[in-house]
Amino acid sequence: MDNLKNQTLIQLNRVSKTFTVASGQFKALNDVSLAIPKGKLIAITGKSGSGKSTLLNIISGIDKPTEGTVSINGIHVEKLSESELASWRGKNIGVVFQFFQLLPTLTILENVMLPMDFCDSYPKKERKERALALLERVNIKEQADKFPSTLSGGQQQRAAIARALANDPPVIIADEPTGNLDSHTATAIFELFSSLAQSGKTVIIVTHEKDFASYFEDMIAISDGRIVNELVNA
Amino acid sequence: MKTRYWKVIRDLTSDYSKNLMLVLAIALGVFGIGSILGGYAVVNREMTSNYMSTTPASLTIEVEDGITTGLLDSVRKFPGIKVAERRATVGGRMKVDDRWYPILLFVMDDFNQLTLNKFHHLSGAADPAEGTMLIERTSPSVMDAYEGDKIIIRTPNGEPQSISIIGTVHDPGLPPAWQEQAGYAYISMATLKELGETQDFDLLRIQVSENENSREHLTKQAEVLSDWLTKNGHTVHEIQIPPIGMHPHQSQMNAVLSIFTVFSFMILILGSILVATSMATLMVKQVRQIGVMKTIGGTSFQVAKLYLFMMLVLCVVALAISIPLSRLVAAIFYSQIATLLNLEITDNSIPLWVPLIQISSGIVIPFIAAAVPVIRGSRISVRKALDNYGVENKNRTGSWFSRLISKFDFLSDTYRLSLRNAFRQRARLILTLGLLAAGGAMFMTALNVSEAWDKNLKRIYVQRLYDQDVKLNDRINSDSLVNRISTMDGVKVAEGWDYSATSEVKESDYEITRTYPDKGHGSFVMQALPLPTQLLNPTITEGRWLNTPGSNEVVLNQMARNERTKLGDMIALTIEGKPSLWKIIGFTEDVGSSATAYVSLETFSKINNTQGKVKMLRVAYHDRSRDFASVKSKELDGLLEQQKISVSSITPVWLLHNAVAAHMKVLVNSLLAMAILMALVGTLGLMSTVSMNVLERTREIGVMRAIGATPVKIRNLIVWEGLTVGVISIVIAFVISLLLSWYMGEFIGHISFRTPLTLTISALAIAIWIVIVLVGSYVATIFPARRSNVVTTREALAYE
Helix, strand or coil: CHHHHHCEEEEEEEEEEEEEECCEEEEEEEEEEEEEECCCEEEEEECCCCCHHHHHHHHHCCCCCCEEEEEECCEEHHHCCHHHHHHHHHHHEEEECCCCCCCCCCCHHHHHHHHHHHHCCCCHHHHHHHHHHHHHHCCCHHHCCCCHHHCCHHHHHHHHHHHHCCCCCCEEEEECCCCCCCHHHHHHHHHHHHHHHHCCCEEEEECCCHHHHHHCCEEEEEECCEECCCCCCC | CCHHHHHHHHHHHHCHHHHHHHHHHHHHHHHHHHHHHHHHHHHHHHHHHHHHHCCCCCEEEEECCCCCHHHHHHHHHCCCEEEEEEEEEEEEEEEECCEEEEEEEEEECCCCCCCCCCCEEEEECCCCCCCEEEEECCCHHHHCCCCCCEEEEECCCCCCEEEEEEEEEECCCCCCHHHHCCEEEEEEHHHHHHCCCCCCCCEEEEEECCCCCCHHHHHHHHHHHHHHHHHCCCCEEEEECCCCCCCCCHHHHHHHHHHHHHHHHHHHHHHHHHHHHHHHHHHHHHHHHHHHHHHCCCCHHHHHHHHHHHHHHHHHHHHHHHHHHHHHHHHHHHHHHHHHHCCCCCCCCCCCHHHHHHHHHHHHHHHHHHHHHHHHHHCCCHHHHHHCCCCCCCCCCCCHHHHHHHHCCCCCHHHHHHHHHHCCCHHHHHHHHHHHHHHHHHHHHHHHHHHHHHHHHHHHHHHECCCEEEEEEEEEECHHHHHHHHCCCCEEEEEEEEEEECCECCCCCCCEECCCCCCCCCCEEEEEECCCCCCECCCEEEECCCCCCCCCEEEEECCCCCCCCCCCCEEEEEECCEEEEEEEEEEECCCCCCEEEEEEHHHHHHHHCCCCEEEEEEEEECCCCHHHHHHHHHHHHHHHHHCCCCEEEEEEHHHHHHHHHHHCHHHHHHHHHHHHHHHHHHHHHHHHHHHHHHHHCHHHHHHHHHCCCCHHHHHHHHHHHHHHHHHHHHHHHHHHHHHHHHHHHHHHHHHHHCCCCCCCCCHHHHHHHHHHHHHHHHHHHHHHHHHHHHCCHHHHHHCC
16 A cells, blocks of 8 residues: 555646736746645645645646646646546546535435446446445435435535545545535544545545644645645655 | 436426426427418418319300300310300399398309319208309308398399398308408309399300410410300400419418418527527526536536437427417418418318428527527536636726716616616627517517508598499490489589400400409409599509590509500500500509509590490598498489499498408418517517526625615616616617518518508507516516525525
């Protein structure tokens, strides 16, 4: 496992991202270089507007860098088209949002099955079984046939994590996943992320929650679009 | 089913009202197309089959001196003749409610051996004995008499006699009696004799044995036969070759139905614009979900397919509702047209191509319309989709429009904000305005055309300064009679005129007309009037009116004019079958007349050798009301009776007005029905746009409420926005309606009168449309306004 952990999974090389806003150009990321190994639980921290969400978006392929390269598992993400990116992301990146973002008209089970459907990643007959197994793993199997609106915030976030795991991606990224949850539920969610990292997934979380610092193996501090610390355990 | 499609199904079932509106938008167009095309298909087929079921004669030769059985046998053996029959048609009068109305008496040789221009026996006796008659099924509407009743008939040379109606027939070759304001009856020659007529059969109805669809061949065959008849001592009066295989109203009906088809496709296109705006709303609402789906692996193509599948489901539901409904309405439509054309629908099946067109247009057009918002929505980048907070926060404060509005200090802050909001999404605003304006324009056009039609009909009274038209069977010395009539109480002016059926003499030695067997459709008449006349106020379109008694000048009305004729041309026209040469000095535009050539009575009488005699009387009363004309009609009839003058018909002008009005009643009513559909689609469009605008601004509304805006303020803001759009659309609709009304007036005027209808602006139409739009805008906005107030400020602020 340690050997595995030392392999670099995510490599950002001199990445910058500039946005055009009403007042002119805004550099959200400025010459960021970064290497994240496999199987780690890493936090990205920083003040509001520091560029942490942009960094996460660049890693997940949601956004493309203005300059620099992003290599994940050997794939140069910035070179992929929108369509290729969607497929690639579905198979390689599991995304967990602050507001869960479950599709309201699908049941929890169907929400988890949806990424498999889009990516055609598992045989049709196995998808339901796999989705149920994932829901069991996040302890909400009994909620499988319910609609998101009937679940608590914590349960919805567990469902969102199950959905992120649907295609068994090597990377899970989460943007303030506990920002909308009480501390008790947040602890349970962090434990879940921790267990995922232990099972070999690389988990990157944007968070403000200093109380959960103990869960992270490493932390990337970002300010004004620049990384202001070094990864200690990289 | 794939998981993703469950989302589509549930999305569809979770927002009933919105989706119902989309379904309705598509369904209205498909419904319109199906109703019109379905009706059209059946009418077109039945019109031809009904008319052909009568086995219409290819041609009719009018022989002056009677057709004996021997002559008929010889004609039957004549080369190129397949079938020949002899008939006679006599114009008589019938007494209804103590008043005389025209009746056409069709005299048959043998009721059991009908082979040409057949009618279908419906009830009662099939072979009327002497002193009895059969009537056409539409006749009771003007006769006020039915099978088993008796009716008083008077023929040109006979005394009034009571004839029993013993059977009813359907004659698809004739327009309905109520439309022509005349009765139709079928009698034997013995009955005609009993009625006091001495004439024999004078019409040879003929079907040729070959090339029956070639007008050239028919003309040639008629001429050859006429030559033979002449050589054998008979006088050929006229050859009638009506348009081949065409019902008398076929071309008008095709034109009318084609314009309706265009209207219904326009409804579908407008409905599709509505679908496009509604789909754009849906995509706005779903933008976050699209972002999520793309985040978890959905490609733009997969996402687009989902929403197109949604469209497909909506289209299928719309088709499932609209196709059966359109078939019901098509049935009403073709039944109405069938009544108008006196058709019997024998096969009411709507051909397969109608639902096929509905299906293809009901799917393809909305798909094309929805494709733009769907593709744009599906291609949105994940970050943009996830960052979406509703309406784009583009900086528009600097735009000239916003600056202009800022200067309108006299407007309240709320209204100024509503104005800015209305113009915020300009592409959408243009679509909504287009939809509402098109709906309004067509609505106003329908009413404008309807009013123009009425106005044009009223020109009948403006052009005809007489109130009663009296046609006589024989020419009489006019002076004393006209003087006598002139002194009758209430009579303003009386004049003696003359007339003759006419035709343009071409290479043929015979008078060849396009007249149908009812002697009305396709006829061409020469009217000879004393100059100057006080009883005609012609609308001159070119040249001048007649002013020189005794000259060989002729004025043709628009029905008699063809593309080649021009001022100064010489034209050879027949008078009582004899050719005469005339110089064209003017053209008129008559309302409600068949093809007419106006000439000087003096010249006419001279050519016809009937100086001092007239065959027509025209009388004007001081009181132009219908009731007065009716009273006077009886008095006039009594006077003529006293003078032993045989009257062919006494036609009040109001009867002519009613007959012309009846011809286009269905067209005008159908136009109004179309207009209502358009109004509905337009209002739905406004509702869709405003609710989309409100939906996009849910968060913004939350902010406004958080900083103190009351629910009433918010509601007013939204309602004013809808009303602003509505008012702008009214102005645009009015301008478009002027152009459309002009075009439709030209079109309908030409197919009915060969002259455009006067452009008319209906104040009622404008008023109704203003009310529809304002009420519609209010209703369309009050729901989203209420909805925005039902959402709590916290929910609105958290809205994604």
